[in-house]
Amino acid sequence: MDSSGSFKDTDDYGLVATVGNLRYQRFNPASQNQFRIISNLIADHLSEPYSIYVYWYFLNTWPQYCYITKDSADTVVGVIISKINLHRNVRTRGYIGMLVIDPIYRKKGIAKKLVQLTIDAMIEADHVDEISLETEVINKGALRLYESLGFMRVKRLYKYYLSTHDAFRLILPVSDRAFKRIAFLDQLPEPVST
Ligand SMILES: CC(C)(COP(=O)(O)OP(=O)(O)OC[C@H]1O[C@@H](n2cnc3c(N)ncnc32)[C@H](O)[C@@H]1OP(=O)(O)O)[C@@H](O)C(=O)NCCC(=O)NCCS
Numbered sequence: 089m090d091s092s093g094s095f096k097d098t099d100d101y102g103l104v105a106t107v108g109n110l111r112y113q114r115f116n117p118a119s120q121n122q123f124r125i126i127s128n129l130i131a132d133h134l135s136e137p138y139s140i141y142v143y144w145y146f147l148n149t150w151p152q153y154c155y156i157t158k159d160s161a162d163t164v165v166g167v168i169i170s171k172i173n174l175h176r177n178v179r180t181r182g183y184i185g186m187l188v189i190d191p192i193y194r195k196k197g198i199a200k201k202l203v204q205l206t207i208d209a210m211i212e213a214d215h216v217d218e219i220s221l222e223t224e225v226i227n228k229g230a231l232r233l234y235e236s237l238g239f240m241r242v243k244r245l246y247k248y249y250l251s252t253h254d255a256f257r258l259i260l261p262v263s264d265r266a267f268k269r270i271a272f273l274d275q276l277p278e279p280v281s282t
Contacts, residue, residue, distance in 0.1 A: 095125050095164045095190075097156075104155070104205060110165075110198065112205060115147060115154035123147060125164045126156065133188045135224070136249055146171055146185055152213065153182075155205050157189075157198050165190040168202040172214050178273035179265050182210040182219035187230075199233050207237070207260070217265040222248060222255040234258050 099122060102114030116122055127143045147154055150171045157166035166189040175181040184206060189198050210216040222245065223230040235241075239258040248255035259266075265273055 095129060096162045097121055097125055097158065097164055098162050105201070107197075107201065109160040111158045112201060113156050113158065115151050115156060117147065117151040122156065122164075126154070126167045126169070129164060129167055129190070130169075130186050130188050133191070134186060135251055138186070143169075153206060153209060155202050157193075157202060159193070163190075165193040166198045166202055168199075168206055170206050170210070172210060172216060174276060174278060175218070176270055177275045178270050179217040180214055180276060182206070182214070182216040184219065184221040194229075200237065203233070203237055207262075211262060215263070217261075217263040219260040219262065220257060222257050224249060224251070224253045225256055226253055231256065231258075234260075 097119070099116050099119050100113070101116035101119070103111060104114060105112040115126070123143070126147070127140065130138065130143075146169045153170035153172070155168050156164050159165050167186070168184065169186040170182060170184045172180060172182050184203065187199055187202065207219060210219060219239075221234065221239070223234070225244065231241075235258075237260065239260045241256045242259045243257040245255040245257060247253070261267060
């Protein structure tokens, strides 16, 4: 529950998977209710505060890379928000910006499924060369989740978060370009967003 009511959403737009009584859907960019629910769910459970403009930036530009999970009562219990961009003009890099699961629904494989859906979509639609993200060095759950999917720690970022905690940057190499040095790669055109 949040101050404006509930996390319920009856919109069936973009169903991509059903696992048991959980439904995985793409975010509907026309749904104000989903936007409100997603931003509230993240604000409630992520330590780093984000302004409404950050949510708009991700959800308006890359709605195809936001997925939600709903239970049988239509309550939104998980969300992932991502984007893609060019890295140094030579690699197409996916970036997972935010991932939150309602505490009651944790350790059931929901985050893993949301990350896998995002990875698959980025590879299929934008042929990403690699996917990156940052997480707090103390976030053992997130580190275990991402490392179990093949992400590797590539950098430690000193006092990266407002909490003053350090972050690890993790990268999942996808294509051959991810394994080549930047100096040896041709430049790429800008990816097209919907
Ligand atoms: C981190 C978080 C997204 C994990 O969600 P989840 O749905 O519980 O994760 P899953 O059930 O898909 O677990 C995937 C793997 O991570 C492991 N894992 C998840 N949470 C864990 C924890 N707290 N401690 C240890 N391992 C954990 C699981 O055991 C599982 O490992 P396995 O594949 O070897 O069995 C969730 O705890 C959360 O929303 N935390 C708050 C927000 C946050 O930290 N977001 C990530 C920021 S980058």
